[in-house]
Amino acid sequence: xxxxxxxxxxxxxxxxxLAATSGCAEAQSGATVxxxxxxxxxxxxxxxxxxxxxxxxxxxYAQLSGQRVGVVTxxxxxxxxxxxxxxxxxxxxxxxxxxVFGPEHGFRGTAQAGxxxxxxxxxxxGLPVYDTFGKSGQPLADIFTxxxxxxxxxxxxxxxxxxxxxxxxxxxxxxxxxxxxxxxVVLDRPNPVTGRAALGPVLDKAFATFVGREPISQAxxxxxxxxxxxxxxxxxxxxxxxxxxRMSGWRRSxxxxxxxxxxxxxxPNMPTPDTALVYSGTCLFEGTNxxxxxxxxxxxxxxxxxxxxxxxxxxxNALGLPGVRxxxxxxxxxxxxxxxxxIGGVQLHVxxxxxxxxxxxxxxxxxxxxxxxxxxxxxxxNWIDKLTGSAKVRTMIDAGAGTDEVVGAWRGELAAFRAVxxxxxxx
Numbered sequence: 001x002x003x004x005x006x007x008x009x010x011x012x013x014x015x016x017x018l019a020a021t022s023g024c025a026e027a028q029s030g031a032t033v034x035x036x037x038x039x040x041x042x043x044x045x046x047x048x049x050x051x052x053x054x055x056x057x058x059x060x061y062a063q064l065s066g067q068r069v070g071v072v073t074x075x076x077x078x079x080x081x082x083x084x085x086x087x088x089x090x091x092x093x094x095x096x097x098x099x100v101f102g103p104e105h106g107f108r109g110t111a112q113a114g115x116x117x118x119x120x121x122x123x124x125x126g127l128p129v130y131d132t133f134g135k136s137g138q139p140l141a142d143i144f145t146x147x148x149x150x151x152x153x154x155x156x157x158x159x160x161x162x163x164x165x166x167x168x169x170x171x172x173x174x175x176x177x178x179x180x181x182x183x184x185v186v187l188d189r190p191n192p193v194t195g196r197a198a199l200g201p202v203l204d205k206a207f208a209t210f211v212g213r214e215p216i217s218q219a220x221x222x223x224x225x226x227x228x229x230x231x232x233x234x235x236x237x238x239x240x241x242x243x244x245x246r247m248s249g250w251r252r253s254x255x256x257x258x259x260x261x262x263x264x265x266x267x268p269n270m271p272t273p274d275t276a277l278v279y280s281g282t283c284l285f286e287g288t289n290x291x292x293x294x295x296x297x298x299x300x301x302x303x304x305x306x307x308x309x310x311x312x313x314x315x316x317n318a319l320g321l322p323g324v325r326x327x328x329x330x331x332x333x334x335x336x337x338x339x340x341x342x343i344g345g346v347q348l349h350v351x352x353x354x355x356x357x358x359x360x361x362x363x364x365x366x367x368x369x370x371x372x373x374x375x376x377x378x379x380x381x382n383w384i385d386k387l388t389g390s391a392k393v394r395t396m397i398d399a400g401a402g403t404d405e406v407v408g409a410w411r412g413e414l415a416a417f418r419a420v421x422x423x424x425x426x427x
Contacts, residue, residue: 047260052187052225052245053077053085053155061094063185063243070099070149072132072173074166075109076157076189076264085155090125099147100129103156103169105267112268113294132169134210140176152177154224155187157266161280162203162218163211163387166266170224171213171231178240185243188225192256192263192276193358195221195427200280200359201410202417203389211386217417218359218389219280222424223247229424244426252427255353269299278348281362287384287394289377290369291343295333302331303365304345306338308373313346315368319403323356325349363393364403 056063057079069089071077077085086107089095100107106117107129116133130143144152154173156166170186177184200218208214214235220227225244232239249259256263256273265271270279275298282300285292293302313328329347333339346365350356370376378384378394385391396406 047080047249049190049247049249049254049259049261051080051155051189051247051261054080055248056185056187056245057088061089061092063245064095064151064153067151067183068096068098068149070101070144070147070152071097072101072103072152072154072156072169074103074105074107074156074266076266077155078262078264080261082262082264086122086127087124090127097125097127099149100125100127101132101143101147101152101173102129104133104165106131109265109268132173135176136172137176138179140172141179144176144180144182149182151183151185153185153187154228155189156224157189157264158191158224158227159266159270159276159279160191160193160219160221161283162200162216162220162389163283164266164279165210167220167224167227168210168213170228171235174228174231174240174242175236175238178236178238182240183243184228184240185245186225186228187245188223188247188250190247190250190254190256190259190261191221191223192273193219193280194255195223195226195252195425197221198414198418198421199357200414201389201393202413207385207389207391209386212389215389215417216421217414220421222421223250223427226424226426229426230421233424234420246426250427252425269294271297271299274350275300277350277353277356278358278361281358281360282348282365284362284366284384284387284393287379287382287387288366288369289337289375289379290345291333291337293331293333294336295339296331298347301348302329302345303348303369304329304331304338304343305373305375306341306343307375308344308369310344311372312344312369315372316346316365319364319368321357321361321364323350323352323354324361325351360403360407363406366393366397367401367403367406370397 071086090097102117105111111117116131118131120129122129154170158166174184198217198221202217203212203215232242279300285303290305293299296302310328313326316326326346330344332342384394392409
């Protein structure tokens, strides 16, 4: 049993326990693949950052030599010149791809939230595509075995939030690969909202779901290779044979538009890096009866409901939250909540990304929405508890707590998680 499962993330003595732990879990359970002599100079197409796939390919796919390869990916698994990595590797005789595995929304990204593409043969390559969505443990391990793959490669763009499901696809696939006796190679991509800090409440395991399997913070501030090391070292009962291929040229302070890499929407309602910037806070509105902006061109930046007027924007602006202003907004979602109805609310305008705190902002918007709109309600299934990782946020806001009080309630657990996280940072 790992330290984390014995309560490592509790405040107090947990941090001291971490300091006494020696060794690097990534070094113990797998190797970090580095390209010898690689520089951080700009590549031929002008991007400052080279992704894990770029470096894997530049090294002649040496880590995949002689292996039957399965690839866990979606439309974001692209090269710098926007070719899909599956197409590139399938056409290269040095790589033997035998299967593709699609997450939520599918390998080619045609499904909406909570959906997938199912099992089919990819028309472009003829490769069998297996569906991972909603599958974990032995059933997923059996799929990996059926596929005939010996090594599994993961390459998906994350959005930086605990409840964005691709990191739990990573977790589930690592767990299943360990059960099936497969190698697991994770190719890194940037955290689009920087890797500067972990923010927000830490998941209570009693509230674990596919939008949060393990106790990490709401905005984790890590890349997928760093998360893979964390999962393997702290949470997986049976660690997988893990290798990671890091980026070159990426800095923890980089927002996505500073990388020079092309953006592909990781999911239908994550159209731009600006969406990712606010998502770890405003996705909390999925747990309310307000629209989180699905069905508009600015999901998670537009929030609202029938009957809301300018009082909400005024109350939010009066808080003086750093880096953001709120505009009184009216919109008509084309699907999801309030489909076809004109509703009122706010639009977030982030004017200083460096000082902006998305999680604190999300809490402040919940607090002010409840205080200014009499129709405010949580979703009947208390989905907000799954998103925030416990019942504390909901019950504190219901009891009249303000933003500072709610944010202060997770200070200890966040400090403990940051100590865990620090051990797995690789940039």
